[in-house]
Amino acid sequence: MASHRLENYLKACRKKTGLTQREVAFLLGWKTGEQFSRYEKRHRLPPLQTALACEVIFGLPVSELFAGVSESVKRDIAERIETLGADLERENGGGRQTRLALRKLSWLSEQHGRALTSKT
Amino acid sequence: MPKLDRYRILALNIHPRRFGFVVFEGPARTLDWGARSTRGKTGATRVPLGQKIAKLIVEYAPEAIVLTEPNTDKSRRSVDKILKYVRMHNIRTRMLSSKAVKRVFAGRNDNKDQIASAVAEQFPELLSILPPKRRPWQSEDYRMTIFDAAAVGIAYFAEDA
Numbered sequence: 001m002a003s004h005r006l007e008n009y010l011k012a013c014r015k016k017t018g019l020t021q022r023e024v025a026f027l028l029g030w031k032t033g034e035q036f037s038r039y040e041k042r043h044r045l046p047p048l049q050t051a052l053a054c055e056v057i058f059g060l061p062v063s064e065l066f067a068g069v070s071e072s073v074k075r076d077i078a079e080r081i082e083t084l085g086a087d088l089e090r091e092n093g094g095g096r097q098t099r100l101a102l103r104k105l106s107w108l109s110e111q112h113g114r115a116l117t118s119k120t
Numbered sequence: 121m122p123k124l125d126r127y128r129i130l131a132l133n134i135h136p137r138r139f140g141f142v143v144f145e146g147p148a149r150t151l152d153w154g155a156r157s158t159r160g161k162t163g164a165t166r167v168p169l170g171q172k173i174a175k176l177i178v179e180y181a182p183e184a185i186v187l188t189e190p191n192t193d194k195s196r197r198s199v200d201k202i203l204k205y206v207r208m209h210n211i212r213t214r215m216l217s218s219k220a221v222k223r224v225f226a227g228r229n230d231n232k233d234q235i236a237s238a239v240a241e242q243f244p245e246l247l248s249i250l251p252p253k254r255r256p257w258q259s260e261d262y263r264m265t266i267f268d269a270a271a272v273g274i275a276y277f278a279e280d281a
Binding site: 005 | 149151152180248
């Protein structure tokens with residue numbers, strides 16, 4: 001079985017604090033713990049506001065609380081960066097278009113460590 | 121073995137009428153713990169052992185399952201059932217003897233209460249469920265099975281570190 005992070009660590013964090021689902025739901029401004037239970041069981045993904053609220057409650061960044069989601073997002077983005085980079089490298093219109101493509105490629109290389117190939 | 125601090129295991133302690141579990145992610149982090157009864161004829165206790173373990177495996181996708189060697193016939197049958205299921209899903213299993221577990225808690229292994237206290241010191245989140253010291257006329261607290269499972273998990277990481 002592959003070693004990967006769990007989609008979220010809400011239950012682990014909650015159990016560590018000793019809080020019940022109902023108490024966490026109260027902190028989130030809800031009446032019952034049912035919705036939080038759905039997030040814990042990974043049946044649903046919480047909206048951004050709830051994710052940020054969890055960050056405040058448990059004192060862990062969203063990317064750690066939702067480590068599995070974060071990893072899969074990173075993987076998807078890395079794939080798309082490669083595709084975008086390859087598209088930009090193919091732009092051979094010359095002049096302004098090429099300069100702009102080069103600028104984007106250099107940003108991709110700086111920010112995301114994408115290796116530049118043909119145009120550098 | 122993948123990086124040890126991300127290595128997820130399901131530590132189990134099989135008792136003839138219940139089982140305790142602790143899910144570890146690396147040697148220093150517990151994700152979940154609990155005790156499940158398998159003795160009843162109604163409600164949640166009627167759900168067979170295999171299904172309860174399967175649910176945990178699906179929920180936590182552990183890389184390994186760690187158990188103590190069974191010492192009764194009923195526990196042995198339960199462990200066999202678990203092993204059959206686990207092998208079907210290609211999950212690594214490791215069985216540790218109670219001696220091997222005690223070795224890890226050297227100096228504090230005279231009885232289960234001492235080992236449970238040592239476990240609770242290492243994982244303060246378990247302190248709230250630490251059962252009171254058992255008196256000779258009392259039967260074992262059902263929560264003790266969680267500490268037995270935790271002790272197996274700790275022993276596994278200590279041996280494989």
